[in-house]
Amino acid sequence: GAVVSQHPSWVICKSGTSVKIECRSLDFQATTMFWYRQFPKQSLMLMATSNEGSKATYEQGVEKDKFLINHASLTLSTLTVTSAHPEDSSFYICSAREQQGAISQPQHFGDGTRLSIL
Amino acid sequence: SQQGEEDPQALSIQEGENATMNCSYKTSINNLQWYRQNSGRGLVHLILIRSNEREKHSGRLRVTLDTSKKSSSLLITASRAADTASYFCATDATGYSGGYQKVTFGIGTKLQVIP
Numbered sequence: 001g002a003v004v005s006q007h008p009s010w011v012i013c014k015s016g017t018s019v020k021i022e023c024r025s026l027d028f029q030a031t032t033m034f035w036y037r038q039f040p041k042q043s044l045m046l047m048a049t050s051n052e053g054s055k056a057t058y059e060q061g062v063e064k065d066k067f068l069i070n071h072a073s074l075t076l077s078t079l080t081v082t083s084a085h086p087e088d089s090s091f092y093i094c095s096a097r098e099q100q101g102a103i104s105q106p107q108h109f110g111d112g113t114r115l116s117i118l
Numbered sequence: 119s120q121q122g123e124e125d126p127q128a129l130s131i132q133e134g135e136n137a138t139m140n141c142s143y144k145t146s147i148n149n150l151q152w153y154r155q156n157s158g159r160g161l162v163h164l165i166l167i168r169s170n171e172r173e174k175h176s177g178r179l180r181v182t183l184d185t186s187k188k189s190s191s192l193l194i195t196a197s198r199a200a201d202t203a204s205y206f207c208a209t210d211a212t213g214y215s216g217g218y219q220k221v222t223f224g225i226g227t228k229l230q231v232i233p
Contacts, residue, residue, distance in 0.1 A: 004160075006160070034221070036223075043206060043223045046223075091158070093161070105166075106163040106166045107161075107208075107221060109163075111160040112158070
């Protein structure tokens with residue numbers, strides 16, 4: 001089946017550090033990748049949608065200068081949390097979707113990145 | 119705001135029993151998906167049911183969709199301890215023709231299967 005690799009699995013760093021998270025589709029080409037944030041015992045909150053070769057579409061309330069998204073190829077998207085602060089600590093999950101004709105395809109998820117800012 | 123709302127929010131059953139989770143949504147959809155999440159992990163796709171389908175099976179999973187009531191249910195038969203996880207429904211409001219694809223997740227049902 002389709003595999004999405006997310007790296008790193010967890011990060012602990014000091015306040016003010018910028019952190020980059022990678023999301024790779026290993027065996028398919030992902031025209032669209034999604035970035036989610038999940039707080040403990042809550043659902044996934046969509047942060048942004050990125051399409052290969054174009055600017056990401058951010059959800060309302062998500063700062064695009066704070067959460068930089070790059071989708072440079074059909075297999076890689078990155079999320080950079082710039083100048084991270086303790087309130088940015090969360091579980092970040094990426095997903096990727098392959099578009100096949102006119103049929104909607106499910107999203108395939110990475111295993112998430114737990115970010116802890118001290 | 120969340121599109122899908124799962125019910126119940128938490129469910130505890132004995133191994134071997136069936137587990138039923140429900141999902142309600144508000145807007146028109148192209149398809150509805152069910153996912154499973156183990157604690158601290160990413161989501162695993164279980165089943166996708168399209169708006170023109172009413173029922174779908176996959177192993178011990180059975181999903182129904184009632185677009186008139188804007189609701190779906192996920193049934194896990196003969197549950198196992200390994201089924202313990204959170205289950206989310208997600209609605210897809212745009213299809214291939216949509217330039218902006220967005221899937222909205224519900225709040226989830228936390229299922230505990232007691233051995």
